[in-house]
Structures are given as C-alpha cells and as structure tokens.
Amino acid sequence: MSMTVSKDDKSPRHHLRLYKTAAPKNELAPKKSPISGHRTRHCTLSDCSIFSSKTEISPANSIRILAQSPAMGFDDSEGSSSSSRLDPAALLPRHGGSGKTRLSSQPKTFANVFIAVVGSGVLGLPYTFSRTGWAAGSILLLAVAALTYHCMMLLVASRHRLADEHPKIASFGDLGAAVYGAAGRHTVDAMLVLSQASFCIGYLLFIANTLAHLYPIGGSSASSPLLTAKALFIWAMLPFQLGLNSIKTLTLLAPLSIFADVVDLGAMGVVLGQDAATWLAEKPPVFAFGGPAEILYGLGVAVYAFEGIGMVLPLEAEAADKRKFGGTLGLSMAFIAVMYGLFGAMGYLAFGASTRDIITTNLGAGWLSVTVQLGLCINLFFTMPVMMNPVYEVAERLLHGKRYAWWLRWILVVFVGLMAMLVPNFADFLSLVGSSVCVLLGFVLPAAFHLKVMGADIGWPGLVSDVAIIGVGLALSLSGTWTSLAQMISGSPNS
Template sequence: MGFKKDEASSSSHVLSIPREDTPLLGKIQHLSSPSKTFANVFIAIVGAGVLGLPYTFKRTGWVMGSIMLFSVAFLTYYCMMLLVYSRRKIESHIKAAKISSFGDLGFAVCGPVGRLSVDLMIILSQAGFCVSYLIFVANTLAYLFNYSIAKPDPKILGLSPKAAYIWGCFPFQLGLNSIPTLTLLAPLSIFADIAELGAMGVVMVEDVMIYLQNRPVLEMFGGFNVFFYGLGVAVYAFEGIGMVLPLESETRDKDKFGKILGLAMGFISLLFGAFGVLGYFAFGEDTKDIITTNLGQGLLSTFVQLGLCINLFFSFPLMMNPVYEVMERRFWEGRYCVWLRWLVVLAVTFVALAVPNFADFLSLVGSSVCIVLGFVLPSLFHLIAFKDELRWYGFASDAALIVMGTIFAVYGTSSSLMEIFAKKA
C-alpha cells in the first residue's frame, strides 16, 4: 500500500496526542454492547438540525425533500463505513499505529495536510453547530416573550430581542466553556437528547392534530434552485461523522458495528423524515424556519420550546470541546487555555448575531464544511488507503463522491450565502 516503516513510527507518535472528538463521549472504561452502541450513534447524530427540516420541506416540496433526506442518510452511512474500512486497513498494515479519530486517520493517510484539513473542518462544523444553537435559543425566547401583534418589533435595552438574548447567553457560556473537563457536563448531553426526542414526539403529535383540522395546500416538488439548499440542511441534520471512529473503537463486537450503524441511521432517517413531513403537512406555506415557533403560545408549546432552549444551551460547551481540543493543541501546546476559549465563544457569538435565519445557516454549514467532512474526505482517504487494491467500480465510486461532493460544496455554499445576504439586504 506504500506505507514506509518510518511513517509508521511518525504516525504512532502523532496519533498519541489529544484527539479532536473523543472528549464528546468521555472516557469509557468498558466496551459498548450493541444496544449502547446504537444509543451512542443516536446521541452523536441527532441535534438541532432536525428543527429546520419542516421549513426545508416547504422549500423543496415534501416528496423531493424526503428523497433528498434518505439519499443523504444512505451516503452518510456509506462514507462512515469508508472511514472504518480505511482505519482497519491502515492499522493492519502499520502494527504500531492506533487510529482513534478522524484527524488521526487524516494524518496516517495524507500526513500533516490530512490532519490540518480535518482539523479545519472540525472547527468550522462544530462552531457552526453552536452558532445555530444560539440562533435557535435567541429566536425562540424572543418569540415566546417579546413578539406580539400589538408590538411586532420590540426592543430590549435598545437591542433587538434576538441580539439581547444572544448577549444574555454570552457570560454564562464563558463560564460553562471555561470548565476544563467534560466529566461534570456529560450527563447533560444525555439529558439533552432524551428531552429533544420527547419534544420531537410532542411536536409530531401536535402536527397531526393541526393537519387534520387545517389540511393546507402542499407542494410535492420544488424547483431546481432549492436543490442545494435542501441538500445542505439534510447533510447538516446528519451531523456526527467525526464520531464514527471513536464509536467503532468502543464497540465490543466490531464485526457487527456496520449492521448496528446501519440500523441506527435507518431509524434516525425515518424519524427525521416523519418530523419534516408532519411539520410541513401541519402548517403548509406558513411553516417557519424553526418549527417550534409555529406551535403558538400555549402552555405545552412553551414548555417544549423552553426545554429545547435549555438543552441546546447546555449542549453548547459539549459541542465546542472538539474545537478547543484542536485550537489548544495547535496554538497552546495542548494545554488548557481559558482566554483562547473565551475568544472562540466571542467569535461564535458575533457570527450568530450576523446570521438572520436559522434554516439558512443550517444550509450554509451543511453545504460547505459538512459535505467536505462527510463525503469528500472519507472518499479521498479510502481511495488513498486502498489505491493498490480497488477495482474499477470502487475507484469510480470514490472518485465520483469526491468530484460531486466538491461541486455540491462550492455551488451550495455560494447559493446559501446569496440567500443569507439577500435576506439581510
């Protein structure tokens, strides 16, 4: 395969430094059972992106949106397995290598350039997720407590409600993100996903009841101009490819990991599809970019929305930890640096203030870094790792994903940026 002996020692040395994604799971002492692996996959993938799916289905049409969602789910699973196969191949060839993360694999395959590429994508994607969290929390709180028919454009201390709530979160996030270890925060991650699943269930039941009453006019297919928009949101919704190698490492029966991952992805895609379709069916053309704001001002709706806000608020430091691992490793010799973390939180806050629309931002992050991280890099690493063994169809599939992923990323990023700037203007 072309790996030299000196490369093995170099890889082994670099692969021992802190990983950019392992802290999200914490330090696990025992290998995971199939059921725990299934749950870990669910926790790693399900996030705030699902809340923008009903609005996306309004833009793309519910049939086109569903086809796109399931296609992205399949391709995401396929590329996740490419990472697993590439890791197994390299570890079998270089006995001393221990590849525990996406960045480790990037270094083993492409050297420092590979690790730099993964590090950059990890920073942009994880920070992007946290920007969307702040936007969701601020917009939801503003909708619940400030907007009314009598006063549609209120101000809080001279700021818009969105800006006021984002800045209100800032000092608390400085404190949470200053915690050097995630041991105390780990239970919040599990709580957040359980609460989000419960909230999704409540929202879907409400959607069915509202649809039976209103039966709005629905579109099955949108135009080609919204294809890349929908693709970006769908890719964003299936976040978590950076966790697949740590998850596979912690699985007790590694031969069954592919099947468990496939079952988890199938379940998640059905859940996402039902959530998106039911949300659009309930509200039709009135579907908003954050579906929970369509539910009105009732007690149940308020409880669900506040629960989601609390969960995403406490998920922020968990999702930012991979960013800190990379930044501190590259700029502070791997040591804890509180002022560097504060600067990153400040930068994320400014970006959240600048982005006007939740779903538009999901599309931007999904179209840019998530497509590269989820499709382009796994295919490239697999192509390099197996370059001497791939048959023509394997080479063609990897090359096709690299080329199409790059085209989609470039075009999707430009269309999402034009969408955001057009709304700001």
C-alpha cells in the same frame, strides 16, 4: 527468557534480545480485536462517563465531542489544556475482574449512533420541506442517509486496511494523519473545528430566536443587527457563557447530554402530535417538488442533519461484534432517515407555506409547547461549552502552548456570539454549514482517504465510486454554499 551477550555486541539481534527480556510478552503485544491489527486499549464511548453523548451541534450530539476529540491531534504525550483536565477516570476504559475492555452490544451500538446523529437540526427540517416539497425532501433525506452510511463504512474499511501498519488509529484525525501525514490531520482538524463552532452558532441562534418568539422585546426596526431582539438575548447570554466556557473540566457538564437526549425526543413527540392535530383540522395546500435551487438548499440541511462522521471509528472500535457493525449502523441510519422524513413532512403538511425556520415557533402558546421550547433552550445553553471544547483544544495548542487560556476562550465565545447575531435564519444557516463544511467532512474526505489507501485494489467500480463522490461532493459544496449564501443575503420569508 534470558540470554548472555557481550557488551560490545551492537548487532540488531542484541537489541532484539534485550527487548525480549525487558518486559513480559503480554505487555509488548496488546490483545487484538477480531479485526487484524486493531488494538483495543483505548477509551470507548460506552466506557467514558462523559459519553452518554457530534454532534451536533446538537444537544443530543454532545457525544461527538469526545468521539471527535482524538482527531484534534492530542495523544497522551501532547494533551491539550482542555483534555488534560478531564477526570482521568472518565476517560479510561473500565475493567472488570478479568481486565478486559467492556464492548458494546448491537442494541447499544444502535442507540449510540442514534444519540450521536439526532440533534436540534431536525427542528429545521419542516421548513426545509416547505422549500423543497414534501416528496423531494423525503427523497433527499433517504439519499443523504445512504451516502452518509457509505462514507462511514469507507472510513472503517480504510482503518482495517491500515491496521497492521498503523494499529492505533482511533479517530478520523488519526486516519487522516496515517493517510496524508500532517496535512491530512490538519485538514480534518480544521473541518471539525469549523463544524463545532458552526454548531455553537446554531445553538445561540436557536435559543435567541425561540426566546424572541416567546417573549418579544424591542421592535423590528433596529438600526443594527447587533441591536435586534434576537441580538439582545444573545448579549444577555454571553456573560453566563463566558463563565461556563471558562470551566477547565467537562466532567461537571457530562450529565447534561442525557438531559439533552430526553428533551430532544420529547420535543419531537410533542411537535409530531400537534402537527397531526393541525393537519387533520386545516390541511393547508402543499407541493411535492421544488426547483433546482431549493433542492440544493435542502441538500445542505439534510447533510447537516446527518452529520456524525467523527463518531464512526470510535463506535466501530467499541463494538463487541465488529462483523455486524455495518448492519447495525445501516439499520440505525435507516431508522433515523424514516423518522426525519416523517418529522419534516408532518411539519410541512400541518402548516404549509406558513412553516417557520424553527418548527417549535409554529406551535401554540400552551404550557406544553412553551415548556418544550424552554427545555430545548436550556439544554442547548449548557451543551455549548461541551461542543466548544475541540475548538479550545486546537486554539490553545496553536496559540498558547497547549496551556489553558481563559482570555482566548472568551474571545472565541464572543466571536461565536457575534456570528449568531449576524445570521438571519436558522434553517438557512444549517444549509450553509451542511453545504460547505459537512459535505467536505462527511463525503469528500472519506472518499479521498479510501481512494488513497485502497489504490488499485478496489477495482474499477470502487475507483469510479470514490472519484464520483469526490467530484460530485466538491461541486455540490460549491454550488450549495453559493445558494445558501445568496438565500441568507436575500432573506427568507419565514425567518
């Protein structure tokens, strides 16, 4: 297309003509997905090699790092010192001969949701059931799963509504920026950083408690929490973690996410088998419902166990049939809820009041039990650098001009280690993180974004629903955080 114009023609039409002649049409209008306005030129979970993978904190949730990394506010022009050193091939969509992005089928989406949500937090569920009761714990898990699914779909609906005005929303943080500007992005970033750092504290706490159980050293009368058996194991790990967290690229650590998934599922299978055998042999007394304080405690752990809000937008973007994404997501969440309920209830039914905060420490001293526990420790140890990466991205952007800073990473690793030494109980810590950060990130923010985006168009039912989620979420966050802190200060009986 060519047009002749005067050099002095400064009208908008002149600029439009120049724009039309500057590039072929297919370069100016990227192909859109079936959802109006949503562009498909981005990295997808299935197409990023590091994605076999937030988590969670959990080993299985190393997928969350890259699902959440875009929320940290780094676009192509402002890559962080961490993200810019990833293998570019690992972060670009793979193209076939036709040049089209490869999208995920429903089974693959189901598997990605499972991998993203299920993590080591599940190992604290039996102890939580010993506090809430087996029936109350099961109901809590189902309710939290349903609410988590609802809030995930609120994010999807909000992105669809903004697709024409903001076609490049690829993450939770992007959505926050589109809805509330810089304040929205910074809020999401802060919550994600807190959650990632908390996950890593949980990693070190799990590893140290497990090793202290398997290989007791020192005594229980240490004069300082920095000198307990748990703390000594953390001190021993820190030099190696400093080295691992100094690595500039995550590509070398990516295969560990697959190992983490396999070990997690294997551990759950072994624990369920031993739980069933123990329950049939002993059948200790159990109860169905605990008091209000225990319910709040269990709510925090349940929210923590289902934390995965940061992955929903990338997963929906890569789904081949976006109309069926909601159904696939719901089916996956329902499956996880049933599996969680079975795992938590069986652990509590098997050991009763003697259920420990990490269920694997209730297992015997057989070689299979020890192998499972050591396998979990190893994969958590090597997954921690991956989970810390979003923290480094934000810290290096704010404090070191987006440049790599090994000394800043070392400070953060030592800080995380010190926090892990001071936390007395694994499940108590899960409840604290779930009640505070995860409730705000998973429930309050999605409802607030949806309310702002939809406005009066959602009608009274939707308006009441969003306002109720925000109000109840804030109330539960405050009360649950207070309950969890009080429990951590007073100490748990089975730490």
